[in-house]
Amino acid sequence: MKIDKDIKRNNYEGVSLPKTRRGQATFDRLLKAAEDIIGDKGYHDTSIYSITEQAGVAMGTFYLYFRGKKDIFRELIYHIHHDVRKYIQIAIKDIPDRKEAEIEGIKAFFHYCLEHPNLYALIREAEFVDIEIFKWYYTNFSKGYAEHLEDAMEKKQIKQMDPEALAFCLMGISIFTGMRWTLWEQKLPDEKQLETIREFILKGLAPG
Amino acid sequence: MKIDKDIKRNNYEGVSLPKTRRGQATFDRLLKAAEDIIGDKGYHDTSIYSITEQAGVAMGTFYLYFRGKKDIFRELIYHIHHDVRKYIQIAIKDIPDRKEAEIEGIKAFFHYCLEHPNLYALIREAEFVDIEIFKWYYTNFSKGYAEHLEDAMEKKQIKQMDPEALAFCLMGISIFTGMRWTLWEQKLPDEKQLETIREFILKGLAPG
Amino acid sequence: MKIDKDIKRNNYEGVSLPKTRRGQATFDRLLKAAEDIIGDKGYHDTSIYSITEQAGVAMGTFYLYFRGKKDIFRELIYHIHHDVRKYIQIAIKDIPDRKEAEIEGIKAFFHYCLEHPNLYALIREAEFVDIEIFKWYYTNFSKGYAEHLEDAMEKKQIKQMDPEALAFCLMGISIFTGMRWTLWEQKLPDEKQLETIREFILKGLAPG
Amino acid sequence: MKIDKDIKRNNYEGVSLPKTRRGQATFDRLLKAAEDIIGDKGYHDTSIYSITEQAGVAMGTFYLYFRGKKDIFRELIYHIHHDVRKYIQIAIKDIPDRKEAEIEGIKAFFHYCLEHPNLYALIREAEFVDIEIFKWYYTNFSKGYAEHLEDAMEKKQIKQMDPEALAFCLMGISIFTGMRWTLWEQKLPDEKQLETIREFILKGLAPG
DNA sequence: CATGAATGAGGCTTCATTCAT
DNA sequence: GATGAATGAAGCCTCATTCAT
Numbered sequence A, B, C, D: 001m002k003i004d005k006d007i008k009r010n011n012y013e014g015v016s017l018p019k020t021r022r023g024q025a026t027f028d029r030l031l032k033a034a035e036d037i038i039g040d041k042g043y044h045d046t047s048i049y050s051i052t053e054q055a056g057v058a059m060g061t062f063y064l065y066f067r068g069k070k071d072i073f074r075e076l077i078y079h080i081h082h083d084v085r086k087y088i089q090i091a092i093k094d095i096p097d098r099k100e101a102e103i104e105g106i107k108a109f110f111h112y113c114l115e116h117p118n119l120y121a122l123i124r125e126a127e128f129v130d131i132e133i134f135k136w137y138y139t140n141f142s143k144g145y146a147e148h149l150e151d152a153m154e155k156k157q158i159k160q161m162d163p164e165a166l167a168f169c170l171m172g173i174s175i176f177t178g179m180r181w182t183l184w185e186q187k188l189p190d191e192k193q194l195e196t197i198r199e200f201i202l203k204g205l206a207p208g
Numbered sequence E: 001c002a003t004g005a006a007t008g009a010g011g012c013t014t015c016a017t018t019c020a021t
Numbered sequence F: 001g002a003t004g005a006a007t008g009a010a011g012c013c014t015c016a017t018t019c020a021t
Helices: A021-041 A048-055 A059-065 A069-092 A098-115 A119-126 A131-154 A163-184 A191-205 B021-041 B048-055 B059-065 B069-092 B098-115 B119-126 B131-154 B163-184 B191-205 C021-041 C048-055 C059-065 C069-092 C098-115 C119-126 C131-154 C163-184 C191-205 D021-041 D048-055 D059-065 D069-092 D098-115 D119-126 D131-154 D163-185 D191-205
Strands: none
Touching: A021 A048, A021 A059, A021 A069, A021 A119, A048 A059, A069 A098, A069 A119, A069 A131, A098 A131, A098 A163, A098 A191, A119 A131, A119 A163, A131 A163, A131 B163, A163 A191, A163 B131, A163 B163, A163 B191, A191 B163, A191 B191, B021 B048, B021 B059, B021 B069, B021 B119, B048 B059, B069 B098, B069 B119, B069 B131, B098 B131, B098 B163, B098 B191, B119 B131, B119 B163, B131 B163, B163 B191, C021 C048, C021 C059, C021 C069, C021 C119, C048 C059, C069 C098, C069 C119, C069 C131, C098 C131, C098 C163, C098 C191, C119 C131, C119 C163, C131 C163, C131 D163, C163 C191, C163 D131, C163 D163, C163 D191, C191 D163, C191 D191, D021 D048, D021 D059, D021 D069, D021 D119, D048 D059, D069 D098, D069 D119, D069 D131, D098 D131, D098 D163, D098 D191, D119 D131, D119 D163, D131 D163, D163 D191
């Protein structure tokens, strides 16, 4: 898995970055409050007032930095995107074998989901808040994924297949399984289940 | 894949079934209108008024049959659940080989998604509207799936593995891939992509 | 205290009396239901639907007998009026001394209030539902009261004073005290308190 | 009669006090409008919209200061409570004789009722809007009253009796009589009637 | 006599956003 | 940069009453 060097961030589209240190602190508090509350109650049940209250600022302040409610949500998605990628990258950076890296990447993803129970849910919720950011997220993510798979195909570590379709298969497994164990039980799949997932993927990818 | 013979329907929780023919017609019109509009604009952007308007009844009539917006949404999910299962069941009922049936079931699911572009999205949206119905849906669905897989394992058609984990892997692939091609391009994965999915799954399931 | 021989009841003003035995039963059930529910929750928090439901009839049936919500309320007031008077009359009918009869009448009234905790409250509520019926009730009641007092004045049993003002003083004491012990503690004033009330009234009324 | 020096006001239960001068002005206008309209049409026939309209603010503004209609009503009751007590206190502050003070207190109360025809009715209506505030009102009022009577009993100005029962007798007379002449005729009882009330009370209270 | 579906005005409440300070 | 009062449209829901059967 690969991390975008730079997530394109347009400073003037819905979000106005602060210019002073004090402003930066306010901005950060707003974002943190949004993460907490939207993460907890979802986008639609979160009012901007509750965000500013939690952040300890006045209502008007919100609009100094964000054009509206959707914009802070989008900002949140960018942050999660960045976080997840970094988290996974760190987990797999020393694994030379590609197939093994895939498996470990998925496990890392599970861990992320469990550590931030409602954060990753926001990615899924994005489909119903701002479809464009949702598509951006998965397009972006899958591209990185697909490149990796192509690499591995060239090196004959995995079978030659359509990289995008394959990427979505693997993402589907991770995301859906991750959701299942996060929402239902808030724990990892047990050993036997992990082994099943691992085996299914490894055999599915195996060359020949 | 297996279809519940009967979806348990609790008549007295949030939904009041009509007692006369006239009432039944009204009820049906409301449900159809909800399907159209919620399907089109999503749960949160749909007002109850717009549903009644489309159904050609007065606002108050809505509340004769549903306690609130969530209740008609839940009713909709029950219907979709039933529809999807029936659709898939019909598609695979004559396929004797289990692995082949899985593949065809997934293809049928893709077709369903494409034919009802925004209906299946409601299932995903349910996570953010009524988490219980969302969990009910996938718990229910996965049970049927897992039973089938167990069958196939006993018959050595597929490898012995954890059936639930495997069911969620396969569902993850279908649902995520289904979403991808529905949302991005409104068409099926192309031949090469379908072949990739097929091969990945078949190899992943293969015994030995 | 005296009871109107006949409470004027206009059969065609808001209330349509039933003509058949079956109708009479329905009418009675409606009235009983209204007494229960309005007594319990007050006029404004009672819906006609809840009355018909409790009475076991359909909504439309209500309008066969009552023009609207106010009309059944008014009917209730008539009934309570009649009840209260009868109750008191029975309690004092064998007491020859007028002053003693007043005291016993008040005690009987307290008992009525305690036995029908929320029925007498409806009389007070009438001020805010239908001021005319409210005024009717107390005008009527006070007239009977005043006549009695005049009688007693002629017989020199009590001092010569303005009968109406006196009637309202005595009613004020009964009603306000009755309300106090009903609402706060749901029991009678204790011995010492009763004795205070008794003494205060007797001395106040005493001739000379 | 005695006036609370300070009416306990809980700032954080249903009422949010404004923080700026501008806010205070708005708050006051809302309260004044509520007094006018609820006083005029009663609690149940007053819509929040009509209050805001009269106050010249938008609907939403109401909810900046009051959680709901009940809360502004309660606020009103506090104000009336305060007003009435002050009004009576002023009227009797220079009267040394206790029995005479009682009589004058009641007359002052009559005047208050006539000057604010529908304000005191709100106190009675409170029984059907918010029973707790209603009980608070009379509990509070009667306590002051009873203390006064105890004083007078110690000084042998009036007979030794149960102070609470006596207080409710006197309050019953004032309130019921006050209501009678306010509602029926909007004038004071005439000379003869006043004299009757006066005599009845004075004799009733007389020591010995 | 009785039913119960349908009406629709009316009221309540929330909340994203603006704006004067 | 920050405040917080004010807005008002938008949506929810109730319920007295009517009417076709």
